[in-house]
Amino acid sequence: MKHDIEIKTADGTARAAVIKPENRAATVEGVVMYMDAFGPRQALYDMGRRIADAGHIVLVPDLYYRSGPYEPFNAKTAFSDESTKTKLRSMMQATTQELTARDGAAFIDALEAAGATGPIAVVGYCMGGARALTAAARYPDRVKAAASFHGGNLASDADDSPHRLADKIKARVYVGVAGVDNSFPPEQSARLAEALRSGGVDHTIENYVGMAHGWAVADHSVYNEQGSERHFKRLLTLLEEAL
DSSP states (O other): OEEEEEEEETTEEEEEEEEOOSSSOOOOOEEEEEOOTTOSOHHHHHHHHHHHTTTOEEEEEOTTGGGOOOOOOOTTTTTTSHHHHHHHHHHHHHSOHHHHHHHHHHHHHHHHHTTOOSOEEEEEETHHHHHHHHHHHHSTTTEEEEEEESOOOSSOSSTTOGGGGGGGOOSEEEEEEEEEOTTSOHHHHHHHHHHHHHTTOOEEEEEEEEEETTTTSTTSTTOOHHHHHHHHHHHHHHHHHHO
16 A cells, blocks of 8 residues: 655655555565656556565655655656756756765655564665665665666766765665666776675676666656566565565
């Protein structure tokens, strides 16, 4: 079942959805789903339901809450329409890695209030991928698994690139890479792999050949059903083994 909640953070109030298993006994395992650029919407809630039905309490928070009220963006057209592209890029830039990382404590508290008092995982899509890895580094004593799917800029030259935090991660990490992705080119993949290896992180980086950036999310124009099913298999296996 899905419940809409409000989460008090250091900077305001974030909307979020809590999704619990429907046909399973009570669980104490929690998952924070870090959204892609287009905001919380039905496509993400459906993915959260799939994760919840595997036996987890899922939290889907709105990372853009500091920008004020807005409607979810259309994933198929948001970057092709000039007006929405400008607004979306502005909101993305305003939602920094550091701000999202700081929100992580409130997100974990919200999961605990929903009953997830046990181990926690984080998973992110597109821009959320980097935030998931950063959360694993910021909250290593709580986060036991972290996954990124078609995440961008995971090992960039930026000061807040998550690869710089690899030595702080205790979680098991899975990174699903789009076969062709300008936001995460092969040189970044190699840099991330080296950082995780040097940091002693139990990790897997897998290349989804032929998949484009956004393939796992059903309302993306590049959605690929076979690739998405593969991503669910990898994610649910990670959660089963690490939590």
